[in-house]
Amino acid sequence: MTTSTPEPARRKRLPISLSNERLAGLFWQIAVVGIAIAVVTWLWSNAVHNLSVRRISTGFAFLGREAGMPIADAWLSYSPKNTYLRAFIVGIVNTLRVAVIGIVLATVLGTMIGIARLSSNWLLSRLAAVYVEVLRDLPLLLQLLFWYVLMQGLPAARTAWIPIDGVYLSNRGLVLPSIPIEEGNLWVIGMAAVGLMALYALRRRLIARQLLDGQPRPVWPYALVLVVGLPTLVSWGLGVSWTIVMPELRGFNFVGGLTLTPEYFALLVALVTYTSAFIAEIVRSGIQAVPMGQWDAAMALGLRRSFILQHIVMPQALRVIIPPMTSQYLNLTKNSSLAVAVGYQDIVSIANTTLNQTGQAIEAIALIMLVFLTISLGISLFMNWYNARIALVER
Amino acid sequence: MTSVTDAPENPLPFGRSRSRRAGSGSLIGWLRANLFSSIPSTIISLALIFLLAKACVSFVQWGFWNAIWTVPDNQTGGCRAIRGLGACWAVIPEKYRFILFGTYPFDQQWRPALSVLTFIALFLVSSRRSCWRKELMLAWVAALVVIGLLMWGGILGLSFVPQDRWGGLPVTLILATFGLAFGFPLGIVVALGRRSRLPAIRSLCVLYVELIRGVPLVSLLFMSSVMFPLFLPDGFNIDKLLRAQVAFVLYAGAYLAEVIRGGLQAIPSGQHDAADALGLSYWRKNALVILPQAIRHVIPPLVNTFLAFFKDTSLVLIIGIFDLLTTAKTAIVDPAWQSFSVEVYLFVALIYFVFSFAMSRYSRRLETEAKST
Numbered sequence: 001m002t003t004s005t006p007e008p009a010r011r012k013r014l015p016i017s018l019s020n021e022r023l024a025g026l027f028w029q030i031a032v033v034g035i036a037i038a039v040v041t042w043l044w045s046n047a048v049h050n051l052s053v054r055r056i057s058t059g060f061a062f063l064g065r066e067a068g069m070p071i072a073d074a075w076l077s078y079s080p081k082n083t084y085l086r087a088f089i090v091g092i093v094n095t096l097r098v099a100v101i102g103i104v105l106a107t108v109l110g111t112m113i114g115i116a117r118l119s120s121n122w123l124l125s126r127l128a129a130v131y132v133e134v135l136r137d138l139p140l141l142l143q144l145l146f147w148y149v150l151m152q153g154l155p156a157a158r159t160a161w162i163p164i165d166g167v168y169l170s171n172r173g174l175v176l177p178s179i180p181i182e183e184g185n186l187w188v189i190g191m192a193a194v195g196l197m198a199l200y201a202l203r204r205r206l207i208a209r210q211l212l213d214g215q216p217r218p219v220w221p222y223a224l225v226l227v228v229g230l231p232t233l234v235s236w237g238l239g240v241s242w243t244i245v246m247p248e249l250r251g252f253n254f255v256g257g258l259t260l261t262p263e264y265f266a267l268l269v270a271l272v273t274y275t276s277a278f279i280a281e282i283v284r285s286g287i288q289a290v291p292m293g294q295w296d297a298a299m300a301l302g303l304r305r306s307f308i309l310q311h312i313v314m315p316q317a318l319r320v321i322i323p324p325m326t327s328q329y330l331n332l333t334k335n336s337s338l339a340v341a342v343g344y345q346d347i348v349s350i351a352n353t354t355l356n357q358t359g360q361a362i363e364a365i366a367l368i369m370l371v372f373l374t375i376s377l378g379i380s381l382f383m384n385w386y387n388a389r390i391a392l393v394e395r
Numbered sequence: 396m397t398s399v400t401d402a403p404e405n406p407l408p409f410g411r412s413r414s415r416r417a418g419s420g421s422l423i424g425w426l427r428a429n430l431f432s433s434i435p436s437t438i439i440s441l442a443l444i445f446l447l448a449k450a451c452v453s454f455v456q457w458g459f460w461n462a463i464w465t466v467p468d469n470q471t472g473g474c475r476a477i478r479g480l481g482a483c484w485a486v487i488p489e490k491y492r493f494i495l496f497g498t499y500p501f502d503q504q505w506r507p508a509l510s511v512l513t514f515i516a517l518f519l520v521s522s523r524r525s526c527w528r529k530e531l532m533l534a535w536v537a538a539l540v541v542i543g544l545l546m547w548g549g550i551l552g553l554s555f556v557p558q559d560r561w562g563g564l565p566v567t568l569i570l571a572t573f574g575l576a577f578g579f580p581l582g583i584v585v586a587l588g589r590r591s592r593l594p595a596i597r598s599l600c601v602l603y604v605e606l607i608r609g610v611p612l613v614s615l616l617f618m619s620s621v622m623f624p625l626f627l628p629d630g631f632n633i634d635k636l637l638r639a640q641v642a643f644v645l646y647a648g649a650y651l652a653e654v655i656r657g658g659l660q661a662i663p664s665g666q667h668d669a670a671d672a673l674g675l676s677y678w679r680k681n682a683l684v685i686l687p688q689a690i691r692h693v694i695p696p697l698v699n700t701f702l703a704f705f706k707d708t709s710l711v712l713i714i715g716i717f718d719l720l721t722t723a724k725t726a727i728v729d730p731a732w733q734s735f736s737v738e739v740y741l742f743v744a745l746i747y748f749v750f751s752f753a754m755s756r757y758s759r760r761l762e763t764e765a766k767s768t
Contacts, residue, residue: 029595036599043626050625121436122429123443137702137751138744139709142720146744149736153479337611341713348613361622368614369606376609 047362056359063088069353071345073261084354091350092371098264098346099333099375102271106332107325109272110279115309117284128280135277141338144270148342151262157252166246168254174265175247178258184240191234195226202226263344267336275332279325286321287313318390326383330376337372347371458482471731478734486735487742490726494743497562497717503554507565510542514568522757535576542569558636562717564746566636570643570708570718575701578647585652587681590659600652607649612710615642620714639711647704654696658689695765698758702751709747719743 051058063085070080074090075097117128135143152171155161160170166177179185199222206217235242247257260268290313298308337348345353348368355364430440461481463474465488474483496507517538520526526534546565549555561569588600607615619642620635627633633641662685670680690697709720717725723743727736 025593029593032599033595046628047625050629053629119439120429120432121439123440123447127443127447133752133755134748137706137748137755139706139720139747141709141712142740142744142747145720145724146737146740149740153737334611337613338710338713340613348611348617351614352617355617355621361625365614365618365622368617369610372611372614373606373609 054359058360058362060363062354062358062360062363065358067354069350069357071350073264073345084358087350087354088347088367091345091347094339094344095333095336095346095348095371096375098267098271098336098339098344102268102275102332102336103329105268105272106275106279106328110276111283113276113280114283114287117280118287132277132280135274136281140270140274140335141341143274144266144338144342147270148262148266151266157249157254160249166244166257168247168249171262172253172259173262174260175254176258176260177244177246178256179242179244182240184235184238185242187238188231188235188240192227192231195230199223199226261344263339263342266342267339267344270338271332271335274335275328278328278331282321282324282328283317286317289320290316315390319387322383322387322390326380326387329379329383333375333379334372456481471735475734482738483735484738486727486732486738490729490732490739491742493563493726494719494722494739495563496565497722498560499562499565500554500556500560503548503556506545506548506553506556507561507563510545510565511568513538513542513545514565514572517572539573539576558634561636563722564719566711566717567705567708567719570640570711571701571705573640574643574647574704574708575651577644578651578704581644581648582651582655583686585648586655586659589652589656604649604652607646608653612646612707613713615646616710616714618642635714636716639714639716643704643708646707647700650700650704651697654693654700655689657696658691658693659685661692662689695758695762698754698761702754702758705750705754706747719746 048058064083066080067082067084067087068080069087071078071087071090073094075093076086076090078086078090113128113131116124117132119125119128151173154169154171157168157170157172160168160172160175162168168175181189199219202222203219206219209215210217234240245256247254247259249255287309294312294316295308298312299305303312336346339346340349340352343349351364351368355361358364431437457480461477462484463477463481464484466474466483466485471483471485474485477483492501492504496504499507517535520534521531542565544550544553546561546569547556547558585600585604588596589604591597591600616639619638623638623641624632666684666688667680670684675683708718711718712721712724715721720743723739724736727733727739
């Protein structure tokens with residue numbers, strides 16, 4: 001349609017001409033793909049040559065070898081005698097541990113600050129604005145190093161700062177009371193999770209029935225039975241113990257309790273505060289995107305402001321909020337790789353150590369890419385599913 | 396009387412009666428409307444005032460009242476004695492030359508300083524709407540050449556300074572600016588490629604963008620520092636800074652491509668049809684009709700991407716390139732000054748903040764301008 005040359009004139013010429021749109025397209029594609037293949041082959045042949053000169057064998061056989069690298073902060077049982085594969089798995093768990101907890105905390109903090117930014121209280125909204133502006137404008141790595149230095153500057157374990165009984169903040173990190181989890185505890189937790197899911201399904205049915213006859217049906221009695229009652233019963237029946245272990249100072253360190261190392265804690269604080277500033281802006285603009293008429297109409301009905309925000313404005317704002325929120329979650333996960341700067345051993349840090357020890361550069365980086373692409377894909381899929389669920393249903 | 400005029404930035408009626416806020420003339424009236432409008436609001440205000448006052452007092456005590464501003468050469472004993480109670484700002488005059496310019500020869504440091512000023516002038520000129528013309532490209536080329544000459548030297552009587560002596564603020568600005576200068580055209584080409592009708596080109600562009608955006612920048616930098624040499628023929632070695640720069644160009648290209656693609660999608664198809672009807676070729680159509688409109692659409696998000704990119708240059712610390720953050724971290728390795736990293740980080744934070752804040756203000760101004768037209 002674009003090359004509207006008269007038909008007969010074209011027939012007389014050679015059929016091959018770059019002014020023909022389809023041929024030009026084919027030519028460009030072959031040219032670009034050809035160049036791409038040529039460059040990749042050239043790079044690859046160089047790499048094969050260089051690797052053979054350095055006597056590094058390609059392939060993932062090194063994963064079965066003994067790693068010999070200490071990992072200070074591992075949730076899975078691990079010792080330097082374990083294989084590289086085990087070390088990588090520990091690294092993946094460490095990355096997920098920061099990312100998942102960070103995403104939850106950043107969402108909560110960011111939403112609170114985003115709402116505070118819209119408060120009618122001048123001081124509160126100004127402070128929230130300053131928080132957002134300062135944290136967004138400074139490099140995350142600088143903030144991370146800053147938090148880490150602050151952590152190291154804390155008093156020693158003997159003179160730890162104790163905000164609440166059983167919670168110790170010192171240069172050994174944050175030590176919290178913990179509950180030892182055994183098989184019985186897992187059963188009870190599982191029971192509560194099942195109860196929560198049942199409650200969710202039940203709530204939907206109750207709301208569907210309310211839509212039919214307009215009668216509000218309270219959910220809380222069911223919640224009490226399903227989420228509190230049943231697990232308690234199971235716990236009592238199995239005789240599960242829920243004793244809280246208080247950390248104790250022995251010598252120079254703490255025994256018992258849950259210890260968050262300074263590296264982990266600094267990384268978590270930096271990621272959460274930094275990302276929460278971005279989330280606050282997303283939440284604020286999402287709420288502002290809901291037309292004022294919605295507020296006016298709801299207030300005309302005599303509804304309370306907290307009710308309006310929760311049940312009328314937020315569900316609409318979420319449609320604007322979710323897509324950019326997804327990319328913030330992805331950013332937080334990717335940013336967790338800054339762990340390497342403070343010596344928290346996440347997947348990138350462990351891959352880097354492996355790379356230095358074995359020289360398996362290509363494989364190590366391929367593993368990093370694989371892990372992050374998988375996590376990114378997982379988050380994207382989940383958020384897309386959630387987004388589709390809350391999307392506007394036109395009736 | 397309308398709610399729109401009183402607070403355009405803050406148009407939500409959270410616990411606020413709008414008429415009272417609009418009618419606040421005096422200070423007392425303003426206080427009552429904005430801080431003490433209801434009982435919960437009063438409680439929040441009082442709590443915040445208390446906390447703020449406490450924080451201010453302890454900061455002033457630490458940062459000014461108890462602070463030590465100068466010490467006689469490297470005698471930091473006095474500083475150490477007040478550690479935790481007062482700041483030791485003496486570390487800044489002692490180390491600022493190193494933090495700003497790294498290991499650049501001391502008597503030649505006017506050259507990186509001049510480069511930084513050239514960068515700032517370039518940014519200021521580029522931010523003026525009246526300067527958005529073709530000549531601006533020439534200004535960029537000229538400025539980048541001048542900066543290269545100043546930093547390297549070797550001619551015009553300037554002594555040659557190799558790249559591994561560069562450090563500090565100029566390196567941060569070089570990484571960010573050159574990354575953008577080359578990443579921007581790359582981003583445009585990739586964005587066009589991603590919207591191309593040719594399947595092979597489209598999938599190549601999608602692959603590139605998604606691969607780069609899917610992995611952390613840290614791993615790209617590792618790749619540039621460790622893996623890149625493996626992929627080059629023997630005896631062909633590229634400087635570490637240049638390798639990191641290449642990684643940044645690829646990184647910026649992928650992110651900018653997505654922003655520009657957003658702009659391309661906002662162009663109505665009538666523009667394409669009209670350009671086709673005029674008989675313009677693909678490249679002329681995009682260069683003369685589509686891109687000028689598309690880029691104009693996405694200037695505010697572009698500035699935000701620039702800002703993110705400027706902050707991200709600090710990650711080169713991890714592969715040991717001496718940018719502003721790395722020089723700061725190195726400055727306090729000196730045993731005499733080891734325990735004053737908070738002061739140094741605050742100093743560096745201030746420098747980063749000045750650049751970032753200017754950029755974010757600028758992007759916000761562009762956004763309001765775009766809305767009002």
